[in-house]
Amino acid sequence: MATKQRAASKTRVPFERYGLTDGQLVAIFRTMLLQRMLENRGFQLNRQGKIPFASASEGHEAVQAGAAMAFERGKDILVPYYRDLGLALGIGVTPYEVLLSLFARAADHSAGRQFPHHYASRRLGLHTISSVIAAQLPHAVGAAYALKQSGDGGRAVLTTFGDGATSEGEWHESLNFAAVHRLPVVFLCENNEWAISTPLDKQMGQPDIYKRAEGYGIPGIVVDGMDALTCYSAVRDALARARSGGGPSLVEAKCYRFLAHTTDDDDRAYRSREEVANRRKDDPVPRFEQLLLEYSILEGQDVEALKRGVLEEINEATDRAEAMPYPSPSHLYDGVCADRGEPWLG
Amino acid sequence: MAVVSTQSSVMNNVEAVRATLYEAMKNDDRTLILGEDVGARGNVFLITKDFINEFGPQRVIDTPIAEASIVGIAVGMAMEGLRPIAEIQFADFIYPSYNQIVGEAAKIRYRSNGEYTCPLVIRTPYGGGVRGALSHSVSVEALFYHVPGLKIVAPAFPADVKGLLNASIDDPDPVLFLEHKKTYRLIKGEVPNGHYTIPLGKANLLKEGSQLTVVSYGLYVHWALEAAISLEQEGLSVEVIDLRSIRPMDKAAILESVRKTRKLLIVHEDNKFGGIGAEISAMVAEEALFDLDAPIRRLAAPDVPAMGYAMPLEEEYMSSPGEMADAMREMVKF
Amino acid sequence: MASTDIATGTLERYGLRDEQLRAIFRNMLLQRQLDNRGFQLNRQGKVPFALGSEGHEALQAGAAMAFNRGSDVLAPYYRDLGLCLGIGLSPYEIMLSIFARAADHNGGRQFPNHYSSRAAGLMSFSSILAAHLPHAVGAAYAIKYRGEAGRAVLATCGDGTTSEGEWHESMNFVAVHKLPFVMLVENNEWAISTPLEKQMAEPQIWKRAAGYGMPGRRFNGFDPLETYAAVKDAMDRARSGGGPTLIEGTCYRYLAHSTDDNDMTYRTREAVLERRKQDPVPAFEAVLVEHGVLTPGDVSAMRKDVLRETNEATDAAEALPYPQPADLYTHIYEGAWEPWQS
Numbered sequence A: 001m002a003t004k005q006r007a008a009s010k011t012r013v014p015f016e017r018y019g020l021t022d023g024q025l026v027a028i029f030r031t032m033l034l035q036r037m038l039e040n041r042g043f044q045l046n047r048q049g050k051i052p053f054a055s056a057s058e059g060h061e062a063v064q065a066g067a068a069m070a071f072e073r074g075k076d077i078l079v080p081y082y083r084d085l086g087l088a089l090g091i092g093v094t095p096y097e098v099l100l101s102l103f104a105r106a107a108d109h110s111a112g113r114q115f116p117h118h119y120a121s122r123r124l125g126l127h128t129i130s131s132v133i134a135a136q137l138p139h140a141v142g143a144a145y146a147l148k149q150s151g152d153g154g155r156a157v158l159t160t161f162g163d164g165a166t167s168e169g170e171w172h173e174s175l176n177f178a179a180v181h182r183l184p185v186v187f188l189c190e191n192n193e194w195a196i197s198t199p200l201d202k203q204m205g206q207p208d209i210y211k212r213a214e215g216y217g218i219p220g221i222v223v224d225g226m227d228a229l230t231c232y233s234a235v236r237d238a239l240a241r242a243r244s245g246g247g248p249s250l251v252e253a254k255c256y257r258f259l260a261h262t263t264d265d266d267d268r269a270y271r272s273r274e275e276v277a278n279r280r281k282d283d284p285v286p287r288f289e290q291l292l293l294e295y296s297i298l299e300g301q302d303v304e305a306l307k308r309g310v311l312e313e314i315n316e317a318t319d320r321a322e323a324m325p326y327p328s329p330s331h332l333y334d335g336v337c338a339d340r341g342e343p344w345l346g
Numbered sequence B: 001m002a003v004v005s006t007q008s009s010v011m012n013n014v015e016a017v018r019a020t021l022y023e024a025m026k027n028d029d030r031t032l033i034l035g036e037d038v039g040a041r042g043n044v045f046l047i048t049k050d051f052i053n054e055f056g057p058q059r060v061i062d063t064p065i066a067e068a069s070i071v072g073i074a075v076g077m078a079m080e081g082l083r084p085i086a087e088i089q090f091a092d093f094i095y096p097s098y099n100q101i102v103g104e105a106a107k108i109r110y111r112s113n114g115e116y117t118c119p120l121v122i123r124t125p126y127g128g129g130v131r132g133a134l135s136h137s138v139s140v141e142a143l144f145y146h147v148p149g150l151k152i153v154a155p156a157f158p159a160d161v162k163g164l165l166n167a168s169i170d171d172p173d174p175v176l177f178l179e180h181k182k183t184y185r186l187i188k189g190e191v192p193n194g195h196y197t198i199p200l201g202k203a204n205l206l207k208e209g210s211q212l213t214v215v216s217y218g219l220y221v222h223w224a225l226e227a228a229i230s231l232e233q234e235g236l237s238v239e240v241i242d243l244r245s246i247r248p249m250d251k252a253a254i255l256e257s258v259r260k261t262r263k264l265l266i267v268h269e270d271n272k273f274g275g276i277g278a279e280i281s282a283m284v285a286e287e288a289l290f291d292l293d294a295p296i297r298r299l300a301a302p303d304v305p306a307m308g309y310a311m312p313l314e315e316e317y318m319s320s321p322g323e324m325a326d327a328m329r330e331m332v333k334f
Numbered sequence C: 001m002a003s004t005d006i007a008t009g010t011l012e013r014y015g016l017r018d019e020q021l022r023a024i025f026r027n028m029l030l031q032r033q034l035d036n037r038g039f040q041l042n043r044q045g046k047v048p049f050a051l052g053s054e055g056h057e058a059l060q061a062g063a064a065m066a067f068n069r070g071s072d073v074l075a076p077y078y079r080d081l082g083l084c085l086g087i088g089l090s091p092y093e094i095m096l097s098i099f100a101r102a103a104d105h106n107g108g109r110q111f112p113n114h115y116s117s118r119a120a121g122l123m124s125f126s127s128i129l130a131a132h133l134p135h136a137v138g139a140a141y142a143i144k145y146r147g148e149a150g151r152a153v154l155a156t157c158g159d160g161t162t163s164e165g166e167w168h169e170s171m172n173f174v175a176v177h178k179l180p181f182v183m184l185v186e187n188n189e190w191a192i193s194t195p196l197e198k199q200m201a202e203p204q205i206w207k208r209a210a211g212y213g214m215p216g217r218r219f220n221g222f223d224p225l226e227t228y229a230a231v232k233d234a235m236d237r238a239r240s241g242g243g244p245t246l247i248e249g250t251c252y253r254y255l256a257h258s259t260d261d262n263d264m265t266y267r268t269r270e271a272v273l274e275r276r277k278q279d280p281v282p283a284f285e286a287v288l289v290e291h292g293v294l295t296p297g298d299v300s301a302m303r304k305d306v307l308r309e310t311n312e313a314t315d316a317a318e319a320l321p322y323p324q325p326a327d328l329y330t331h332i333y334e335g336a337w338e339p340w341q342s
């Protein structure tokens, strides 16, 4: 669909500097669509009483799809947090796997142990996700140390976190250590201005997280997190720097959380509908769609076809995952340690 | 370390830790050591002295002072195929890393359904009797033994230090390796040469006896043994078990002994309330209550926050071979 | 004195009276003398442990002069002998702590140099690095909450301690709430054996301030007057509602970390001797003599007096009793305590 001939090469100028093929541009867009629709599906299933919990990343589509495009599958390591559905999709997790996680089925990555969206796949280089804020950051640093130690040049770790996570001690300790050892790791902050109900100005004394980079002696970059392409290029550059021995970077993508924190949250208690509606004007999904249309990467009917395809995929994945069994009760006891992990021996 | 034969050498506990770490570093380049002052200083007890010269600063990492990340970074290393040995300079400084040990390391395997694992050793000196005051003398085992997914070892003898440290390093899961700092230079013993392991969860019957079972670990196992031996002159026969591992723990050894002697005394340096002795007591009560001829007794630290720096405060907190002998005598005569 | 960086311009610009200048200097002498005494007593086998702050004298004496006794709060760390002296602790109290006597502030429970005095505004602290910083932040919050204008909290720590998560969490919180708080980092370039470059990639700690949204500044901690000016400036801002400041004083740790440490395992004698050339104690002595604040005769009299005071304090403290074994069980909760209630 995106392969059709375009006459005017000058219309392509804005894309050229990103070095992305049309196929990649469309892939980014498709990840964004998938992310949004899967999220809707999660909220739907929750309202239908089919699953107890769902969380959403609406507003994070651009930063996640862009960052995922900069990630080298089969080489890099992703150490994400719970709001990274789009990143997970972008590096290869399938909608079916996402639905297994939402339904907490036995075939889920964690076999139904963890909350939804807490993936783990060694094949994809996707670390197991913790619900505990910032706990993943030292792991990302340790993984980067392992990459450096193996002398395995050309690989890097991408780790992500929210604005609220930057207040944790482990955030600081992780940046400091990575800087001392010039480790191949990119710290990507998805600054959506909210941590559940806590706004940025109660979270930190100044709103620009990237400015902390200087204190650690590493580059700090800020990008419009609603723009998939600048997100892509900032993360690509930072990962390239990391892979080639240039050390860590802190990239801050300014985005927004359109929905409540999770299905358990009611954001009307702490922010106005006007604020949210106002920020919706900057919705990254129609914005990117517009861009692709404007420069004829896609035509209107392509977009429709894409959306239909995504919806079909999600419907299929939903049905398949729902039909799968829960883990058996005995699975509660499995895999505590390599052995049974019984506290008493004998 | 003086070599007494080709089969074994005499070492103290510091030397045993050092020699074992050295072999591990030499034999497996996935192994690395990270902690505060482990490099040029060679750890505050000189356990890793000169390691940095031999193995380089990439494998002997002087970390910033940040315990949460010392453990957390080691977790990430372990997840990516290295075999980190993290050091917490004193057990008293382990609290900032509680989240990473209890919430993360112990759950990586479980939460990823085996996709990722965390073969990690966290070593730390613990225990009192060294004028360490509130913040250089605590016992932390009870704070951790509640945690599935974590293993805990607390050897008392140099040969066990080596065998259990080797087993901990080989273990595919996170192990908290507790070294009693008072025993570091005090306790010497024969250590077999060459590589060997002692399985985690196997207690050691130190002394056979027929009238009372004493279960202990760490520094107090030495004092309990001393007390039990001294009681032989009075014709009292006390059996002493060194747990060596706290999680998993050797149920078979405890039950076998208790069923023979029909009396149980548990001795530990950590606080009594909710301590290791509580779990052992409960297990024996569940499994062997009717084999007992006397109530189970625990001799443990008073329930105060810590021992103090001033001599009388430390002495009051710590038990002694004399106090242990008194308790043993009372129980045998019960 | 050629080897010092101390500003030899007019002393007047610091707004300190001569007796304040002399008090700063006396504090520095006392600090050094008491440090020596602790190490001596340790060598004599009389105390199991001692800790020195040599190299920090100017920084601590200068900072203490900017502290308002009776109104400010100090949240120090274990190397702050001079600060604690400067805000009013006596050598006798220091010796009680070194000897772990019952009359010590914490009843002989803690290591030496771990003071606490409500009267002096000195918060109790442990040996656990950075653990005191959230407490200091809480104290600053209380001051702001109660609207106690003119009061502020001075918190200190070493360079190594800035790596702790709690350091970061504290800095972030004071910035969010614009608390009356001054973070004074005593950067002596070492954390036991760990040099600055293994502790952090950017050695200028004050640069972190911008990331928190607060002013940051670095000063020469070998110069008690520059220190005084920097701390006073930050404390005044805090006291007047201007929010927190991160200030970094550069100094050096001349001695081993403690009597349990041998620093020759990780640094050379030459390196230490090189830095000794900047020793703040003789340097400040020279400045005061040069400016006629003290005569050489005054200086020797002061030294004698400091020695006498140290000797008297040593004897008085040593003669006192240890705490009783029963003291182990007090002050756990309010009232008597047993885990089992009957």
Ligand SMILES: Cc1ncc(C[n+]2csc(CCOP(=O)(O)OP(=O)(O)O)c2C)c(N)n1
Pocket: A083, A131, A132, A133, A134, A161, A162, A163, A164, A165, A166, A190, A192, A194, A195, A196, A257, A261
């Ligand atoms: C250590 C910890 N503290 C608190 C929480 C509860 N919690 C879950 S998400 C969240 C907000 C996180 O905000 P942010 O880091 O900005 O990420 P966002 O959800 O906005 O993407 C909080 C407080 C937690 N999961 N872990």
Ligand SMILES: Cc1ncc(C[n+]2csc(CCOP(=O)(O)OP(=O)(O)O)c2C)c(N)n1
Pocket: B036, B065, B067, B089, B093, C079, C127, C128, C129, C130, C157, C158, C159, C160, C161, C162, C186, C188, C190, C191, C192, C253, C257
């Ligand atoms: C939480 C914690 N970790 C480690 C230690 C051990 N320790 C005591 S002092 C010290 C070095 C501190 O260095 P710095 O903060 O620079 O202060 P300095 O001693 O140089 O004044 C270390 C690692 C401790 N007391 N507390």
Ligand SMILES: [Mg+2]
Pocket: A162, A163, A164, A190, A191, A192, A193, A194, A195, A196
């Ligand atoms: Mg957020």
Ligand SMILES: [Mg+2]
Pocket: C158, C159, C160, C186, C187, C188, C189, C190, C191, C192
């Ligand atoms: Mg220091």
